[in-house]
Amino acid sequence: MVRRRGPRSLVASSEPRRLIAVLSLLAAWGCSSGPARSSAPPAGHADRARLAAEVRSEIARCWRGYEERARGHDELLPVSGGFRDWYGESLLMTPVDALDTLILAGLPEESARAKALVLDRLSFDRDVTVKNFEVTIRLLGGLLSSYQLTGDPRLLALADDLGHRLLPVFASPTGMPYMFVNLKTGKTSGARSNPAEIGTLLLEFGTLSKLTGNPVYLEKARRAVTVLYARRSAIGLVGEEIDVETGEWKSAASHVGGGIDSYYEYLAKSARLFGDADLERMWRESRKAVDAYLADETASGLWYGQSDMTSGRRTATEFGALQAFLPAVLAFDGDLDRARRLEDSCFRMWTLHGIEPESIDYSTMKATEPGYPLRPEIVESAYYLYRYTKDPRYLEMGRVFFEDLKRYCRVDGGYTILKNVVTKEKGDLMPSYFLAETLKYLYLLFTPDDPADFEHIVFNTEAHPLRRTW
Numbered sequence: 001m002v003r004r005r006g007p008r009s010l011v012a013s014s015e016p017r018r019l020i021a022v023l024s025l026l027a028a029w030g031c032s033s034g035p036a037r038s039s040a041p042p043a044g045h046a047d048r049a050r051l052a053a054e055v056r057s058e059i060a061r062c063w064r065g066y067e068e069r070a071r072g073h074d075e076l077l078p079v080s081g082g083f084r085d086w087y088g089e090s091l092l093m094t095p096v097d098a099l100d101t102l103i104l105a106g107l108p109e110e111s112a113r114a115k116a117l118v119l120d121r122l123s124f125d126r127d128v129t130v131k132n133f134e135v136t137i138r139l140l141g142g143l144l145s146s147y148q149l150t151g152d153p154r155l156l157a158l159a160d161d162l163g164h165r166l167l168p169v170f171a172s173p174t175g176m177p178y179m180f181v182n183l184k185t186g187k188t189s190g191a192r193s194n195p196a197e198i199g200t201l202l203l204e205f206g207t208l209s210k211l212t213g214n215p216v217y218l219e220k221a222r223r224a225v226t227v228l229y230a231r232r233s234a235i236g237l238v239g240e241e242i243d244v245e246t247g248e249w250k251s252a253a254s255h256v257g258g259g260i261d262s263y264y265e266y267l268a269k270s271a272r273l274f275g276d277a278d279l280e281r282m283w284r285e286s287r288k289a290v291d292a293y294l295a296d297e298t299a300s301g302l303w304y305g306q307s308d309m310t311s312g313r314r315t316a317t318e319f320g321a322l323q324a325f326l327p328a329v330l331a332f333d334g335d336l337d338r339a340r341r342l343e344d345s346c347f348r349m350w351t352l353h354g355i356e357p358e359s360i361d362y363s364t365m366k367a368t369e370p371g372y373p374l375r376p377e378i379v380e381s382a383y384y385l386y387r388y389t390k391d392p393r394y395l396e397m398g399r400v401f402f403e404d405l406k407r408y409c410r411v412d413g414g415y416t417i418l419k420n421v422v423t424k425e426k427g428d429l430m431p432s433y434f435l436a437e438t439l440k441y442l443y444l445l446f447t448p449d450d451p452a453d454f455e456h457i458v459f460n461t462e463a464h465p466l467r468r469t470w
């Protein structure tokens with residue numbers, strides 16, 4: 001039986017520091033947040049090592065929680081002490097997703113155990129129908145980055161086997177991938193897909209080609225994204241749903257949220273990782289349309305909402321935890337002004353209820369989807385902004401995120417999702433991306449010795465670093 005930590009002691013010890021941190025950040029940005037407070041020293045460079053050490057010990061604690069209660073399964077249910085396997089049998093989502101985090105955080109015993117578990121147990125010779133996108137970003141991405149970090153050829157062999165089993169997805173009439181594939185039979189399904197699931201494959205498939213010398217992976221994934229790009233509207237936007245057999249749009253809703261988000265991320269990052277001028281041009285054109293029709297300068301700051309892909313007409317003013325990836329990509333692209341202003345908006349979203357909801361309406365600043373599934377994007381953006389600006393306010397933001405996570409989501413053996421950020425009611429799941437991304441980005445933000453070499457690596461959308469060695 002899993003017991004929660006006493007919430008009272010956590011509230012009592014963390015609340016004043018959190019409040020001071022939030023107030024000093026808002027004050028620094030000229031935001032009104034109630035009565036002025038005394039100028040507490042902002043968390044700065046000096047605190048970094050201590051915070052990094054604390055995140056490292058949380059990474060180790062979460063990994064041990066998984067090992068004790070869910071070892072060999074996909075994900076830990078930290079409140080009930082159970083586990084979840086996505087497809088009835090395990091594909092070791094958490095160990096594969098967590099392995100490079102354990103390595104980068106300097107946890108050699110834990111990473112050795114994770115790697116041994118993956119090598120002993122992981123097999124893709126299974127009669128299961130998987131979601132191509134999720135398996136690509138978590139498993140293929142995780143295996144490739146762990147191979148590059150360890151040099152162990154067995155990890156690359158697993159990646160190659162998985163890539164081979166996923167290839168049938170591209171055998172649609174357009175070349176855009178089906179959503180699902182059976183790993184044993186190669187049978188595909190799911191013709192109605194979306195830009196994110198079509199366009200978020202190239203970093204992993206392209207890297208697999210470069211590392212194995214087999215060009216087929218890169219060719220198929222690159223073709224899929226170029227076919228999708230060619231179907232953008234006359235004003236340059238993509239919609240939310242498309243039929244990969246006919247190429248016909250099924251939803252004209254355009255935005256930078258779930259279902260579209262990482263399509264843009266991968267245009268920018270693939271252009272850089274593969275030195276691909278065509279992709280660079282596609283990214284530039286796409287960004288112009290996104291900034292022209294989705295960006296929304298409002299009294300409460302810069303946001304990116306919803307518009308019709310054909311007319312560009314504004315259809316909704318929703319923004320959420322997933323959209324918070326965009327400041328990172330804008331910073332990666334060199335637009336620090338927009339990146340900073342959008343991250344400020346994201347931070348406002350976070351501080352509405354002390355932790356971010358899945359979605360808000362930024363015209364009313366009310367939560368429209370109140371859950372918090374331990375998402376990483378806002379932390380990822382703080383990390384990029386700190387790396388590019390060295391502005392300590394992003395360290396301060398990171399400290400607020402970390403303290404709120406501990407306050408509201410920390411349980412014995414791990415962290416859990418929230419069903420509702422207003423009531424702070426807990427759910428019962430530690431998604432694999434919490435170790436792959438949320439804790440990794442917090443660690444990389446704080447550690448004074450960030451091992452990520454921005455000249456030669458890009459992070460895939462699951463925070464797996466892929467190094468350009470070609």
Ligand code: DMJ
Binds near residue numbers: 262375437
């Ligand atoms: C992760 O699996 C990836 O970051 C993906 O791009 C979006 N969803 C989750 C995290 O929120």
